[in-house]
Amino acid sequence: METNRLEAFSDGVLAIIITIMVLELKVPHNPELGALRPLLPVFLTYVLSFVYIGIYWNNHHHLLRVCERINGGIMWANLHLLFWLSLLPFVTGWMGENHFQALPSALYGTVLLMAAIAYIVLQTLIVAEQGRDSRLAQSLGSDWKGRLSPALYAIAIGVSFVRPWIAGCIYIAVALTWFIPDRRLARVATN
Amino acid sequence: METNRLEAFSDGVLAIIITIMVLELKVPHNPELGALRPLLPVFLTYVLSFVYIGIYWNNHHHLLRVCERINGGIMWANLHLLFWLSLLPFVTGWMGENHFQALPSALYGTVLLMAAIAYIVLQTLIVAEQGRDSRLAQSLGSDWKGRLSPALYAIAIGVSFVRPWIAGCIYIAVALTWFIPDRRLARVATN
Amino acid sequence: METNRLEAFSDGVLAIIITIMVLELKVPHNPELGALRPLLPVFLTYVLSFVYIGIYWNNHHHLLRVCERINGGIMWANLHLLFWLSLLPFVTGWMGENHFQALPSALYGTVLLMAAIAYIVLQTLIVAEQGRDSRLAQSLGSDWKGRLSPALYAIAIGVSFVRPWIAGCIYIAVALTWFIPDRRLARVATN
Amino acid sequence: METNRLEAFSDGVLAIIITIMVLELKVPHNPELGALRPLLPVFLTYVLSFVYIGIYWNNHHHLLRVCERINGGIMWANLHLLFWLSLLPFVTGWMGENHFQALPSALYGTVLLMAAIAYIVLQTLIVAEQGRDSRLAQSLGSDWKGRLSPALYAIAIGVSFVRPWIAGCIYIAVALTWFIPDRRLARVATN
Numbered sequence: 001m002e003t004n005r006l007e008a009f010s011d012g013v014l015a016i017i018i019t020i021m022v023l024e025l026k027v028p029h030n031p032e033l034g035a036l037r038p039l040l041p042v043f044l045t046y047v048l049s050f051v052y053i054g055i056y057w058n059n060h061h062h063l064l065r066v067c068e069r070i071n072g073g074i075m076w077a078n079l080h081l082l083f084w085l086s087l088l089p090f091v092t093g094w095m096g097e098n099h100f101q102a103l104p105s106a107l108y109g110t111v112l113l114m115a116a117i118a119y120i121v122l123q124t125l126i127v128a129e130q131g132r133d134s135r136l137a138q139s140l141g142s143d144w145k146g147r148l149s150p151a152l153y154a155i156a157i158g159v160s161f162v163r164p165w166i167a168g169c170i171y172i173a174v175a176l177t178w179f180i181p182d183r184r185l186a187r188v189a190t191n
Numbered sequence: 192m193e194t195n196r197l198e199a200f201s202d203g204v205l206a207i208i209i210t211i212m213v214l215e216l217k218v219p220h221n222p223e224l225g226a227l228r229p230l231l232p233v234f235l236t237y238v239l240s241f242v243y244i245g246i247y248w249n250n251h252h253h254l255l256r257v258c259e260r261i262n263g264g265i266m267w268a269n270l271h272l273l274f275w276l277s278l279l280p281f282v283t284g285w286m287g288e289n290h291f292q293a294l295p296s297a298l299y300g301t302v303l304l305m306a307a308i309a310y311i312v313l314q315t316l317i318v319a320e321q322g323r324d325s326r327l328a329q330s331l332g333s334d335w336k337g338r339l340s341p342a343l344y345a346i347a348i349g350v351s352f353v354r355p356w357i358a359g360c361i362y363i364a365v366a367l368t369w370f371i372p373d374r375r376l377a378r379v380a381t382n
Numbered sequence: 383m384e385t386n387r388l389e390a391f392s393d394g395v396l397a398i399i400i401t402i403m404v405l406e407l408k409v410p411h412n413p414e415l416g417a418l419r420p421l422l423p424v425f426l427t428y429v430l431s432f433v434y435i436g437i438y439w440n441n442h443h444h445l446l447r448v449c450e451r452i453n454g455g456i457m458w459a460n461l462h463l464l465f466w467l468s469l470l471p472f473v474t475g476w477m478g479e480n481h482f483q484a485l486p487s488a489l490y491g492t493v494l495l496m497a498a499i500a501y502i503v504l505q506t507l508i509v510a511e512q513g514r515d516s517r518l519a520q521s522l523g524s525d526w527k528g529r530l531s532p533a534l535y536a537i538a539i540g541v542s543f544v545r546p547w548i549a550g551c552i553y554i555a556v557a558l559t560w561f562i563p564d565r566r567l568a569r570v571a572t573n
Numbered sequence: 574m575e576t577n578r579l580e581a582f583s584d585g586v587l588a589i590i591i592t593i594m595v596l597e598l599k600v601p602h603n604p605e606l607g608a609l610r611p612l613l614p615v616f617l618t619y620v621l622s623f624v625y626i627g628i629y630w631n632n633h634h635h636l637l638r639v640c641e642r643i644n645g646g647i648m649w650a651n652l653h654l655l656f657w658l659s660l661l662p663f664v665t666g667w668m669g670e671n672h673f674q675a676l677p678s679a680l681y682g683t684v685l686l687m688a689a690i691a692y693i694v695l696q697t698l699i700v701a702e703q704g705r706d707s708r709l710a711q712s713l714g715s716d717w718k719g720r721l722s723p724a725l726y727a728i729a730i731g732v733s734f735v736r737p738w739i740a741g742c743i744y745i746a747v748a749l750t751w752f753i754p755d756r757r758l759a760r761v762a763t764n
Contacts, residue, residue, distance in 0.1 A: 005580055005634055007196055012394075012588030015203030019211065020592065022277050024600065027215065027284035031292040050277070054270040058263070061196055072631070076752075079627040086595050086623070093600035101604040179267075198387055203585075206394030210402065213468050218406065218475035222483040241468070245461040249454070252387055370458075389578055397585030401593065404659050409597065409666035413674040432659070436652040440645070443578055561649075 003064050006078060010060060013082045017089060018053045021046055024093035042096030045108075048171060049092040052112070055178040056085060056119070067126050077125050081118040087111045105167045106160035112171065113153035120146055149174050194255050197269060201251060204273045208280060209244045212237055215284035233287030236299075239362060240283040243303070246369040247276060247310070258317050268316050272309040278302045296358045297351035303362065304344035311337055340365050385446050388460060392442060395464045399471060400435045403428055406475035424478030427490075430553060431474040434494070437560040438467060438501070449508050459507050463500040469493045487549045488542035494553065495535035502528055531556050576637050579651060583633060586655045590662060591626045594619055597666040615669030618681075621744060622665040625685070628751040629658060629692070640699050650698050654691040660684045678740045679733035685744065686726035693719055722747050 025042055028035035060081075067074075091111045095104040123146070156170035216233055219226035251272075258265075282302045286295040314337070347361035407424055410417035442463075449456075473493045477486040505528070538552040598615055601608035633654075640647075664684045668677040696719070729743035 005584065008199060008581060009584045009588055009630060011196065011200045012203055012585055013592055015200055016207055016589055016592040018273075019204055019207040019277055020596065022281060023211065023214075023596075025278075025281045027281060027288060029288065031285070031289035031295050033294060036298075047274075050270075050274055054267070057200060057270075058266055061266075075631055075634075076627070079623075079630075082591075083620075083623055086592055087598075090595060090598045090600060094604070097600060097602065098604035103606060104604050107609075199390060202387065202391045203394055206391055207398055209464075210395055210398040210468055213472060214402065214405075216469075216472045218472060218479060220479065222476070222480035222486050224485060227489075238465075241461075241465055245458070248391060248461075249457055252457075390581060393578065393582045394585055397582055398589055400655075401586055401589040401659055404663060405593065405596075407660075407663045409663060409670060411670065413667070413671035413677050415676060418680075429656075432652075432656055436649070439582060439652075440648055443648075 003067055003070055006070055006075065007061075007064050010064075010078060010082060011057075013086065014053055014057050014060075017085055018050060018057075021049055021053075021089040021092055024089065024096060041099050042093070045092050045096035045100075048175065049088050051175050051179070053085065053088065055175065056081075056115070059119070059178070063123060063126060067130065069129050070126075071129055074122065074125050074129060077118070077122040081115060081122050084111055084115040084118050088115075100164045100168050102161045102164050105164040106157045109153050109157040109160060109167060109171065112174075113150055113157065116146075116150040116153060120150070145177060149178070194258055194261055197261055197266065198252075198255050201255075201269060201273060202248075204277065205244055205248050205251075208276055209241060209248075212240055212244075212280040212283055215280065215287060232290050233284070236283045236287035239366065240279050242366050242370070244276065244279065246366065247272075247306070250310070250369070254314060254317060258321065260320050261317075262320055265313065265316050265320060268309070268313040272306060272313050275302055275306040275309050279306075291355045291359050293352045293355050296355040297348045300344050300348040300351060300358060300362065303365075304341055304348065307337075307341040307344060311341070336368060340369070385449055385452055388452055388457065389443075389446050392446075392460060392464060393439075395468065396435055396439050396442075399467055400432060400439075403431055403435075403471045403474055406471065406478060423481050424475070427474045427478035430557065431470050433557050433561070435467065435470065437557065438463075438497070441501070441560070445505060445508060449512065451511050452508075453511055456504065456507050456511060459500070459504040463497060463504050466493055466497040466500050470497075482546045482550050484543045484546050487546040488539045491535050491539040491542060491549060491553065494556075495532055495539065498528075498532045498535060502532070527559060531560070576640055576643055579643055579648065580634075580637050583637075583651060583655060584630075586659065587626055587630050587633075590658055591623060591630075594622055594626075594662045594665055597662065597669060614672050615666070618665050618669035621748065622661050624748050624752070626658065626661065628748065629654075629688070632692070632751070636696060636699060640703065642702050643699075644702055647695065647698050647702060650691070650695040654688060654695050657684055657688040657691050661688075673737045673741050675734045675737050678737040679730045682726050682730040682733060682740060682744065685747075686723055686730065689719075689723040689726060693723070718750060722751070 025039055025046065028039070088111055091104065091108045095108045098104045123143075152170055152174050156167040159170065160167040216230055216237065219230070279302055282295065282299045286299045289295045314334075343361055343365050347358040350361065351358040407421055407428065410421070470493060473486065473490040477490045480486045505525075534552055534556050538549040541552065542549040598612055598619065601612070661684055664677065664681045668681045671677045696716075725743055725747050729740040732743065733740040
């Protein structure tokens with residue numbers, strides 16, 4: 001009951017973010033194959049960002065399922081996470097339109113980094129509210145993926161100014177490690 | 192309980208997709224009848240895509256109502272389906288603006304084909320999770336519509352390069368066969 | 383339980399329609415009062431359409447609260463209603479940009495007329511499903527407002543070609559009669 | 574049960590408002606740092622408006638959690654609040670694009686003022702419906718923040734024409750006082 005509306009609002013915002021990103025794929029005015037070619041990098045960036053929002057939605061879903069109580073701090077930490085994710089359509093469009101150049105690639109990584117930090121803050125507040133002995137706290141364990149991702153985003157931001165395409169590969173690699181939903185939480189929730 | 196949030200998120204995404212498609216109907220700057228004429232093919236494509244999203248929403252609704260358990264694979268299969276449907280506003284706009292020419296018509300069919308395959312994957316994963324003896328597995332039976340549609344989309348994609356208007360007729364015909372909600376599932380759910 | 387997801391999807395679509403209409407209020411590029419003046423008719427049309435969506439949301443809410451069972455026909459009748467309402471942002475923008483001229487005003491009335499008919503169809507299907515002796519059937523009674531509104535829209539469409547401002551007054555007048563939520567259904571629901 | 578759909582619809586509208594505001598951050602066409610500079614004021618205004626929508630969502634959430642019964646008046650008061658909030662993307666874009674000049678800043682304050690008044694009206698109607706002895710009525714107490722904010726917005730509107738940046742500071746200051754969720758209601762809800 002407590003967490004229902006937080007979930008509903010977050011779902012609404014994530015659903016809108018994931019859908020308006022497609023608006024950056026501007027409909028071309030002629031029906032030739034050549035009209036689609038400039039859209040290819042925009043499309044590839046859209047796929048990557050779609051997967052990232054999907055990852056956040058999945059993990060958020062698992063995190064809130066084991067959350068029994070929320071408070072004002074959790075609400076704002078959740079809005080803080082949604083804020084950074086809401087900037088994803090903008091940086092997706094900028095990186096896609098500029099074929100993965102240095103600055104757009106670094107800004108894309110910055111938004112991913114800030115969202116990752118916001119997620120850690122949210123998770124920490126939720127663990128604190130449920131208690132350190134709660135099912136959630138135990139199941140999170142060492143949380144190596146949650147700690148490694150921000151470090152990799154930070155590296156990718158730096159690498160963007162030297163070899164933007166390596167930064168792109170790092171974003172894809174991190175997405176792949178998260179692609180598998182968080183088994184720890186899934187295990188707890190089904191017990 | 193388990194499937195609630197999956198439904199809510201999917202509803203959100205489908206509601207946004209169905210509504211932002213209308214943004215391709217750009218408001219004309221003069222009040223003459225002639226200003227509406229170039230919008231007619233865009234409008235007709237909008238109607239077709241609206242019906243397709245309606246069909247997916249209806250079938251998705253029936254499918255999840257008989258689904259008792261979800262897992263990570265089902266979540267990603269669901270996001271995969273939403274991904275292809277999220278491209279519908281783009282291909283709707285492109286086909287509408289270019290009066291049903293070859294390439295836009297073929298791309299429209301490709302998105303329908305990929306969405307149909309994604310739906311079959313989702314359905315298969317859900318059946319596997321519920322068990323082959325579940326109500327769902329029994330009620331699906333031979334599922335001829337689910338198997339025929341992708342074949343027809345594939346034919347329409349090929350036909351697009353010869354006679355685009357025949358491809359358009361195929362898209363309309365397939366929509367008509369799905370217009371009737373899936374009685375098999377409706378029957379199970381009411382038992 | 384049965385009607386939950388129908389409500390959720392309709393809420394999503396109506397929430398998006400009501401919100402994207404404001405996108406027709408294009409942000410002017412200079413900070414003068416004169417920059418706002420051309421937006422005034424767009425703003426006034428926005429207020430009118432906002433009230434209309436509010437009316438539909440209110441009545442839809444009351445209608446579904448006394449609805450205990452849905453079927454495939456009701457689902458499609460609901461989508462049909464949402465289809466016409468989804469065209470409201472387009473006709474709102476066209477009427478607003480063209481200062482209530484003949485054709486945009488007539489098209490605005492046409493969309494209202496079609497939505498009103500769609501609502502009557504939906505209501506009829508729901509009454510049929512619940513049974514003629516149900517609380518809903520009894521409470522609807524003569525339904526004079528539901529019958530009068532389409533007639534007035536039809537008159538307004540005709541009048542648009544002679545005196546568009548009278549058509550505008552009719553749209554406002556009908557909205558006022560509906561502004562009060564449907565007391566009959568509210569009464570039933572609280573009993 | 575009664576308030577569920579009112580919450581769901583409001584959540585939908587607020588989720589869309591908070592997300593479409595980011596569309597005012599137009600994706601620049603070149604990848605230089607200079608391309609981001611003109612977007613800075615738009616971004617800062619976006620942050621401020623995001624926080625305001627977050628505040629309204631939080632308070633709205635608390636208000637409806639202690640609301641046991643709704644009526645037609647409450648529904649329209651809620652839509653009235655959503656109407657003013659729906660204008661926030663427009664005034665956010667105008668203020669952001671024009672670097673906090675007089676008129677955009679005053680209009681921004683006007684929308685905040687009208688939303689604050691709409692919130693007071695909604696709260697008053699909800700208190701009246703629940704009864705003056707209800708938990709809600711007692712917990713609201715003197716409601717100094719709810720009364721002070723409109724006064725400060727009114728001052729900021731006047732100040733906009735003399736020193737727009739002071740108006741900006743007032744908007745930020747009021748947001749900070751509301752940043753902390755309404756403890757009175759939170760306290761009641763947990764009792």
